[in-house]
Amino acid sequence: MKDLPVGNDTNTRLSGLYLDGAKLVALAEEQQIYSIWSRWFIPSFWQNQQSHQMYLLNVANPETPTQTAKLTVDGQVISSRRIGSTLYVATRHSPNLPNLNQYPTTEAEAAANRTLINNATLADFLPDYQLNGGSKNEIFSGDDCFMTQYTDKKSYQTSIVSLLA
Structure with missing residues (x-):
């Protein structure tokens, strides 16, 4: 296979490859200096990692893979x-x-x-997505979110964890 056509930023790293027939999804994000797990309860760490990309590639001919779509999503990948x-x-x-x-x-x-x-507005705090560099759109509305009721101000968490499919 030739080089994957997934951007030209030298600070971007691939974090996952998923092959399904002639379709390949490549997950990419900005490189981190620290492990995400050691910084889990530091919200400011997560504010610096504001988006990741999902590239959809046609690899029917592995010698000439072509990008068919790019999805940019606010937030950092925890797992896939x-x-x-x-x-x-x-x-x-x-x-x-x-x-x-x-x-x-x-x-x-x-x-x-x-x-x-x-x-x-609540939408100002929720993650967005962009398809192929187009306009930003909401992934979900505030009504789709589950929020626990914290009673101790020291227990507040300002992050939104999402499961996307």
Whole structure:
């Protein structure tokens, strides 16, 4: 097989290959310095990994594979598995509002943060996808999400774990 036509970013690594007949799915993401498991409870770590790609390739002729689609999804791949002809991808997405000051030091900065948060919609916090570089679309709505009821503020988790098929 020739080189796979899956982008030209030298910081991107393949994280999974799934072959089904003449179709090959290649999962790709930005390389990480640290293991995801040692950083599981650090939401800011996950905000830096905001998307991964799924390339669909036609490999009917292995000498000339061709890309037929590229799906970009917000979040990082936790795990993936193919069962039959269905590919399941578990992802983790940590929402990040643009212009939100992570560590406000003045009342004005805190007030600006409150305004940003109060003006945001639930959709602003949910992961999106893009097909072939097109416009961003919602993967699911807030009504499709399960959320536990935390009683201790120290137990809050700001990540969304999704299972995509």
